[in-house]
Amino acid sequence: MLKPYMHAVLLTEIIAAIFGTIYYFKYKNTPFKYLLAVLWLIVIVETLGSFYIEWNIFYMDENGVKYNLGLYNLLYLIVYPAFYYIYYQVLEAKKYRNTIKIFFAGFVIVSIINWVFIQDFFTEYSKYPDILGSLFLTICIIFYFVELLQSEKIIRFQKSVPFWISIGLLIYYTSTIPFTVVVNTYALADEVTLKMFLIN
Numbered sequence: 001m002l003k004p005y006m007h008a009v010l011l012t013e014i015i016a017a018i019f020g021t022i023y024y025f026k027y028k029n030t031p032f033k034y035l036l037a038v039l040w041l042i043v044i045v046e047t048l049g050s051f052y053i054e055w056n057i058f059y060m061d062e063n064g065v066k067y068n069l070g071l072y073n074l075l076y077l078i079v080y081p082a083f084y085y086i087y088y089q090v091l092e093a094k095k096y097r098n099t100i101k102i103f104f105a106g107f108v109i110v111s112i113i114n115w116v117f118i119q120d121f122f123t124e125y126s127k128y129p130d131i132l133g134s135l136f137l138t139i140c141i142i143f144y145f146v147e148l149l150q151s152e153k154i155i156r157f158q159k160s161v162p163f164w165i166s167i168g169l170l171i172y173y174t175s176t177i178p179f180t181v182v183v184n185t186y187a188l189a190d191e192v193t194l195k196m197f198l199i200n
Helices: 003-022 031-050 069-090 094-118 127-149 152-159 161-199
Strands: none
Touching (some): 003 031, 031 069, 031 161, 069 127, 127 161
C-alpha cells in the first residue's frame, strides 16, 4: 500500500537534489551550502531503502523477516543534526544559537535512549526521535524567520534562496508529524488484523 507513496517520495527527493545542484551557485556562500550534501545523502539512502531486497541491503531477524529500517534510522541521526548546524551558522542571536545546541544534544541523547530502551535500531522505525527532530527543526526555522523579520534583509526576502529553502523545509517537516501518526496507526491496525486472522 505504501510502496507507490515511497516511490513518489523518492522521485520528489531526486528532483529536489537536482534543483539544489543546479542552483547551488546561488547559495554556495551561505551556510545552506551544506544542504546539497544532505539532499543527495537522502536520495542515496531512499534509493537503497527502496531496493534493499534486490540489492541485499537488509537486516534479517531470527524469523527471516527482512528490514531496511536501520538505513533510515541512521539517516535521521545525520540529517537532523546537519540541519541544526546549518541554522546555528545562519542565526546571529546568542539565545537562538544556545537553544540549537540544546536541540542538538537533546536529539542525540533521545535517539540513543530510544534505541537502547524503547525501539530496536534495526527492526523498528524510530518514530519518537523523528517527531522530536521535526519539532526541533521547525523551531529552528521559526527562529530564522523571526530574525529575518527583524533585519533589513526582509526588504529583499523574495530573492533570498535560503528563505525559500526554509519555507520548503517548514512545510515538509511540519507535515511529517501527522504523517508519522497516520503511518503508525496503519501499521498498528495491520498488526491487529494479522493477529485476528491467526486467532481465527
